Amino acid sequence: MTIMIVDDEERDRMWLKNLLVENFPSDQPIHEAHDGQQAVDMAMKIKPNLIFLDIKMPQLSGIKAAEAILQKLPETGVVMLSNFSDEVYVRQLWKIVPPNGVFGYVLKNASNEQVVEAARAVLSGDCWIHPGIARVIQRTQNRATSLTSAEYEALVCIALGMTDHAIAKRLYLTEKAVQSRLKSLYAKLGIPGRGESHESEFNQRCRACYVATRRGLINQSELDDWESKLEEKKQGGPAQV
Amino acid sequence: MTIMIVDDEERDRMWLKNLLVENFPSDQPIHEAHDGQQAVDMAMKIKPNLIFLDIKMPQLSGIKAAEAILQKLPETGVVMLSNFSDEVYVRQLWKIVPPNGVFGYVLKNASNEQVVEAARAVLSGDCWIHPGIARVIQRTQNRATSLTSAEYEALVCIALGMTDHAIAKRLYLTEKAVQSRLKSLYAKLGIPGRGESHESEFNQRCRACYVATRRGLINQSELDDWESKLEEKKQGGPAQV
DNA sequence: CGCATCTTCGGGGTTTACCCCAGCCAATTG
DNA sequence: CAATTGGCTGGGGTAAACCCCGAAGATGCG
Numbered sequence: 195m196t197i198m199i200v201d202d203e204e205r206d207r208m209w210l211k212n213l214l215v216e217n218f219p220s221d222q223p224i225h226e227a228h229d230g231q232q233a234v235d236m237a238m239k240i241k242p243n244l245i246f247l248d249i250k251m252p253q254l255s256g257i258k259a260a261e262a263i264l265q266k267l268p269e270t271g272v273v274m275l276s277n278f279s280d281e282v283y284v285r286q287l288w289k290i291v292p293p294n295g296v297f298g299y300v301l302k303n304a305s306n307e308q309v310v311e312a313a314r315a316v317l318s319g320d321c322w323i324h325p326g327i328a329r330v331i332q333r334t335q336n337r338a339t340s341l342t343s344a345e346y347e348a349l350v351c352i353a354l355g356m357t358d359h360a361i362a363k364r365l366y367l368t369e370k371a372v373q374s375r376l377k378s379l380y381a382k383l384g385i386p387g388r389g390e391s392h393e394s395e396f397n398q399r400c401r402a403c404y405v406a407t408r409r410g411l412i413n414q415s416e417l418d419d420w421e422s423k424l425e426e427k428k429q430g431g432p433a434q435v
Numbered sequence: 436m437t438i439m440i441v442d443d444e445e446r447d448r449m450w451l452k453n454l455l456v457e458n459f460p461s462d463q464p465i466h467e468a469h470d471g472q473q474a475v476d477m478a479m480k481i482k483p484n485l486i487f488l489d490i491k492m493p494q495l496s497g498i499k500a501a502e503a504i505l506q507k508l509p510e511t512g513v514v515m516l517s518n519f520s521d522e523v524y525v526r527q528l529w530k531i532v533p534p535n536g537v538f539g540y541v542l543k544n545a546s547n548e549q550v551v552e553a554a555r556a557v558l559s560g561d562c563w564i565h566p567g568i569a570r571v572i573q574r575t576q577n578r579a580t581s582l583t584s585a586e587y588e589a590l591v592c593i594a595l596g597m598t599d600h601a602i603a604k605r606l607y608l609t610e611k612a613v614q615s616r617l618k619s620l621y622a623k624l625g626i627p628g629r630g631e632s633h634e635s636e637f638n639q640r641c642r643a644c645y646v647a648t649r650r651g652l653i654n655q656s657e658l659d660d661w662e663s664k665l666e667e668k669k670q671g672g673p674a675q676v
Numbered sequence: 677c678g679c680a681t682c683t684t685c686g687g688g689g690t691t692t693a694c695c696c697c698a699g700c701c702a703a704t705t706g
Numbered sequence: 707c708a709a710t711t712g713g714c715t716g717g718g719g720t721a722a723a724c725c726c727c728g729a730a731g732a733t734g735c736g
Contacts, residue, residue, distance in 0.1 A: 203544060209446055303444060344683070355626075355642025358723070371684050373724075378682090380724095385596075388691075388724070394601075397692085399723075400640055401596025407655055414648055585713070599693070612714050614694070619712085621694095629694070629721075638722085640693075 195317075196240055198225045200233040200259065201248040201275065206302070210246060210275075210309070217310045230254025234262045241267060244317060249276040249283055250415065257283060260297075261290040271316040273298035278410060298322040341382060341411065348375040350420050353403045353412055364424070376402075383409075436558075437481055439466045441474040441500065442489040442516065447543070451487060451516075451550070458551045471495025475503045482508060485558060490517040490524055491656065498524060501538075502531040512557040514539035519651060539563040582623060582652065589616040591661050594644045594653055605665070617643075624650075 197214060201207045211224055225240060227233040230247075231254045237245060245263065247256035254262075260272050274297065276283060287299065298312035301324045308324070315322035341349065351361040358376075362369045380387070380398045383405045387398070406412050438455060442448045452465055466481060468474040471488075472495045478486060486504065488497035495503075501513050515538065517524060528540065539553035542565045549565070556563035582590065592602040599617075603610045621628070621639045624646045628639070647653050 205450055209450075342682070352638065352641055353645060355637045355639070355645050357636045357638045360636040368685060369722095370686070374684070377724080395598045396596045396601075397593070397598045397640065397723090398596070399638065400593055400644060403641060403644055404594060404596045404658065408659065417645065418649065583712075609715070610692095611716070615714065618694080638693090 195220050195244070196222050196225070196242040198227065198233070198237060198240070198242040198245040200227045200230070200246060200251070200256065202228045202251045203248070204228075206248065206275075213306055213309060214313070218313070230256060230259035233259045237263045237270070238266060242270060244271045244273065244313060246273045246275055249274060249278075257286050257290070260287070264290060271297070273300065273312055273316055273322075275300060275302055277302050278413065283410075300324050341379065344375050345379040345382065346411075348372060348379055349402065349406055349412060350417065352376070352399050353406065353417055354421055354424070436461050436485070437463050437466070437483040439468065439474070439478060439481070439483040439486040441468045441471070441487060441492070441497065443469045443492045444489070445469075447489065447516070454547055454550060455554070459554070471497060471500035474500045478504045478511070479507065483511060485512045485514065485554060487514045487516055487554075490515060490519075498527050498531070501528070505531060512538070514541065514553055514557055514563075516541060516543055518543050519654065541565050582620065585616050586620040586623065587652075589613060589620055590643065590647055591653060591658065593617065593640050594647065594658055595662055595665070 195218070197218065197220070199207055199210050199214075201210070207226055207228070211226070214224055225236060225242065227236050229251050233245070233247065234254070247260055249256040251259075256274060256276075260274070263270055264272065274283075274287065276299070278301075287297070298316045298321065300309055300312045300322070304312075304324060312322035312324075347365060348361065351364065356364065358369045358372045361367075361372045365372070376399075380402055383402050385396060385398050385401050385405065386394060403412075407414075436459070438459065438461070440448055440451050440455075442451070448467055448469070452467070455465055466477060466483065468477050470492050474486070474488065475495070488501055490497040492500075497515060497517075501515070504511055505513065515524075515528065517540070519542075528538070539557045539562065541550055541553045541563070545553075545565060553563035553565075588606060589602065592605065597605065599610045599613045602608070602613045606613070617640075621643055624643050626637060626639050626642050626646065644653075
């Protein structure tokens with residue numbers, strides 16, 4: 195059995211490695227990589243059965259690395275490691291795992307037992323999702339609360355601080371369309387408008403950013419990515435999530 | 436020499452403990468606690484020379500724990516451990532360390548050598564600040580870019596999604612005063628107004644939240660704290676930072 | 677096909693956020 | 707002392723954000 199560990203933090207790699215050699219005795223060494231690009235290259239060569247991927251990494255994120263690897267080697271068992279229960283990542287992960295592929299998703303504050311459990315599950319063909327993430331997954335599948343990609347685009351834009359006008363220009367829409375997206379976004383995030391809810395007055399725009407961040411719909415590093423994309427002279431058109 | 440380690444993550448405690456027993460041989464055992472309250476209680480009993488404190492912990496944050504401990508035992512050498520280079524924390528830390536007290540501030544992605552170095556420095560009466568934080572500190576001391584507490588209050592409020600009116604009510608100010616605070620806040624964050632900067636149109640309010648978060652002036656967990664404070668039926672008056 | 681959902685877009689409104697200008701008071705500071 | 711700075715107040719304005727209404731095209735589904 196071949197195992198790969200991909201994480202940019204040496205400390206986390208060692209922790210995981212120790213955990214694995216104890217619980218999965220094997221004559222094969224455990225291979226390590228410390229960024230996404232390396233991971234993809236190495237995976238192509240050694241074709242691991244099981245691969246642990248950190249999400250937050252330089253060069254190429256764990257999500258993108260997983261995408262590349264699963265495309266060529268759909269049989270690979272993937273276990274994502276993350277510090278956050280961010281919905282952004284779950285959204286993305288859901289899209290790239292092949293319908294019958296298996297994967298695990300464990301938070302880094304998981305107990306050692308949970309990590310081993312996740313690894314065993316994936317190896318035997320099951321999925322293992324961290325308990326704390328279960329409800330996040332549910333929410334992404336609930337029509338009433340999950341965001342459409344149109345709404346998500348708008349969310350990202352206001353979180354970056356763009357005006358309606360700027361968003362319209364950027365996404366090739368009228369301002370009305372933008373406001374329409376925002377309106378349904380606010381509704382789904384449960385943010386009261388002017389009339390409703392007497393006590394609580396909100397600036398919906400900022401409130402939406404706050405709520406969305408708390409729910410893990412967006413996070414700072416994702417936003418920074420978008421920010422730099424926008425600065426690339428508005429190329430590539432509206433992006434997909 | 437007595438050493439204490441305070442961290443809610445078992446993994447980080449073990450890493451640090453191993454590091455310390457290797458580099459600081461001592462007949463004394465290394466004491467551990469896993470939240471702020473425990474840390475304070477234990478510190479009172481054993482009066483450690485050196486204490487490592489994680490910032491993000493349940494019950495009582497590392498900052499608050501440090502405050503309590505330094506008040507009773509100002510001689511204690513404190514080394515803060517943090518995942519972030521957030522300016523919020525530096526602001527707070529600066530206020531609670533006694534003028535002649537020593538402390539270290541290391542990020543968790545620091546190398547083993549750096550941690551040992553920080554520990555040695557603090558033990559010998561020096562401060563040790565993580566390189567990545569140096570410029571943050573500088574910024575907090577630069578009059579032109581550092582926020583006053585008035586501006587900071589306003590920042591927190593808009594980040595929570597409050598309207599000018601709601602902020603005014605909350606802080607016992609007129610709306611004009613709030614807008615005045617916001618205006619200078621935007622200026623210090625370098626956010627262009629309507630007239631200036633032709634290409635880039637910004638919703639200053641949201642943009643301020645984004646920029647402030649990126650600079651570590653605010654972060655989600657701090658905001659959540661404020662949010663719950665606000666829900667406590669507006670007690671305690673405007674808070675200080 | 678009818679039906680539902682998502683999305684865009686129009687007209688025509690109110691409120692909020694931001695703009696410029698000026699003055700006043702308190703606390704520092706040279 | 708005068709000078710400066712930070713903070714609050716006021717008047718009076720513009721533009722952006724949000725409100726309700728309805729309509730129409732695209733898509734997918736039973």
